[in-house]
Amino acid sequence: MRLPGRLSAAIEVLTEVDTRHRPVSEALKTWGIGNRFAGASDRAAIGNLVYDALRRRASHGHVMGSDDPRALVLAVAIRDWGEEPEMLNAAFAEDRHAPEPLTKDEIARLERGDDSLASAGNATRADAPEWLESALERAFSNEWVTQLRAMTGRPSLDLRVNMLKSGRERVMKSLKRFEPMETAIAPHGLRMPAGSRDARTPNVTSDEGYLKGWFEVQDEGSQIVSALVDATVGGQVLDLCAGAGGKTLAMAAAMGNTGQIFAYDTDRTRLAPIYDRLKRNGVRNVQVRAPGEGALDDLAGRMDRVLIDAPCTGTGTWRRRPDTKWKLTPELLAQRTAEQAALLDEAVRLVKPGGTLVYITCSILPQENGDQIAAFRIRHPEFAVRDAATLWGAQLSLPLAAVTDAEGGLILTPLTTGTDGFYFCALQRKS
Incomplete structure (x- = not known):
């Protein structure tokens, strides 16, 4: 699948989530079963689009003037993934699986981008539910918007080395192909930072070291x-x-x-x-x-x-x-x-x-x-x-x-x- 088809699929999954109130993981799994032509890279890219859209639903929706699935996915493609509106429209014209071309209004809104967020409320800029604003301010004082904006990024994949069976160096060697690094604080942890755009999360649970009990997947x-x-x-x-x-x-x-x-x-x-x-x-x-x-x-x-x-x-x-x-x-x-x-x-x-x-x-x-x-x-x-x-x-x-x-x-x-x-x-x- 090319990017236009992936964008259409992400819009389809988000529509399923919104209309049928299904968990994202279930909607993605159902889409994958119904579209077996899609490879692992396609499914990873579609999942990334969907999750990126939901992480910044409020701010993307404000910029686009709508938080419907199409608006959110287009915002992710351009604001998060760095695509250009004109290039997307050119790609859409050549792909029968593409969404409808971007309208003049959508392009204008995307070009204004972050400038339009200056008039938005704190909850929108923080991508947080408005009804939680007072609680979040109580938790983090005047830093709460900054704290919540940091929660809109992709998470890393973290592992804990099981010191009953192995050690950091041994596990790092076993997972060398994924380029793990030591965690900054946890003494027995390893981290694989999240990638950008359509990057896939490493499947470490099929690794020999995991099957032997050398490590567990656990956030730092x-x-x-x-x-x-x-x-x-x-x-x-x-x-x-x-x-x-x-x-x-x-x-x-x-x-x-x-x-x-x-x-x-x-x-x-x-x-x-x-x-x-x-x-x-x-x-x-x-x-x-x-x-x-x-x-x-x-x-x-x-x-x-x-x-x-x-x-x-x-x-x-x-x-x-x-x-x-x-x-x-x-x-x-x-x-x-x-x-x-x-x-x-x-x-x-x-x-x-x-x-x-x-x-x-x-x-x-x-x-x-x-x-x-x-x-x-x-x-x-x-x-x-x-x-x-x-x-x-x-x-x-x-x-x-x-x-x-x-x-x-x-x-x-x-x-x-x-x-x-x-x-x-x-x-x-x-x-």
């Missing part, structure tokens, strides 16, 4: 907060929302397969992949607890660390899942914050005196982060926030790069740490 931000848990050799740790086990695996490696990690989740489906991952990674100090009445009763008052990787709005992952940015509602936010408060209260009985409760989200919203910590400390004054800078220095041996909020928690963002958005706060129980 997730690696950082996993390290900050400070899961010590020989300790007793509960991962209360383990899901597929990404942070469980990182902690097991940090503990050198000593002590005991209990991996639990209320959803059996989310938990199911952990069994194969533990085996492939050579992890022996994890006991999976399936959901059920009384499943954690014997752990009460025994845990050195209880990790809550809380269900959240996922606002920190907007680079990877930009469609969720525009689907988020006040009702969903309220549902998530209620679940988070309940999890924090449930965890209290499991933390031993002197132990630490760790709260993590992949959100940048204060309602899910600092507000939760402030409310929890009122309900449970026996917990005090551990100094984040001290934890950072001990585990990462680098100057603190994350933003510190009023409650003493850390906020990781693409702008400050080059990672997905994460929140971290550790609370120690009085002895």
Whole structure:
């Protein structure tokens, strides 16, 4: 497929997303099944067009005077991918799969480009939902637009080297064809930066090293907060929302397969992949607890660390899942914050005196982060926030790069740490 056909396909996929309210990943998969002539490069390019359009939906829509699929895809081609309107129209004329030629109005709007954004509101320039503006300003003060603009780029592909089985040099050699580099902060991470235009993301999960358990795909931000848990050799740790086990695996490696990690989740489906991952990674100090009445009763008052990787709005992952940015509602936010408060209260009985409760989200919203910590400390004054800078220095041996909020928690963002958005706060129980 040539670019005109790819643009038409991206418009078709976005139309499917808008009209049938389907997740982008499903719409792209369905399009691929229905158009088997498209090769892997074509599918990657179409996916890039769709995701780029959604990352900057508000600003592109403002420039174009419309955020319909055609307007967004054309804006991506010209504003993000560097195509020229006249050259596109010439290419369209020679390709029967092309969209309709750009109109004079569309060309005029694209030529004005960023100049037209000067009159736009902050939420539009930040490519963020307008109803979240006050929350984002509370999180980042007068830097919030800059922070959110940094969340409109493509994410890198990050890996965590499994030190139970391998080392950085060995994995870098195995993946040499992808030109990996060491992560800037995470001590055992590797990164493959995102490409531009129609660049494909490396398929590392088919690599021999992955199949042997030498590394896992894990964003550097997730690696950082996993390290900050400070899961010590020989300790007793509960991962209360383990899901597929990404942070469980990182902690097991940090503990050198000593002590005991209990991996639990209320959803059996989310938990199911952990069994194969533990085996492939050579992890022996994890006991999976399936959901059920009384499943954690014997752990009460025994845990050195209880990790809550809380269900959240996922606002920190907007680079990877930009469609969720525009689907988020006040009702969903309220549902998530209620679940988070309940999890924090449930965890209290499991933390031993002197132990630490760790709260993590992949959100940048204060309602899910600092507000939760402030409310929890009122309900449970026996917990005090551990100094984040001290934890950072001990585990990462680098100057603190994350933003510190009023409650003493850390906020990781693409702008400050080059990672997905994460929140971290550790609370120690009085002895």
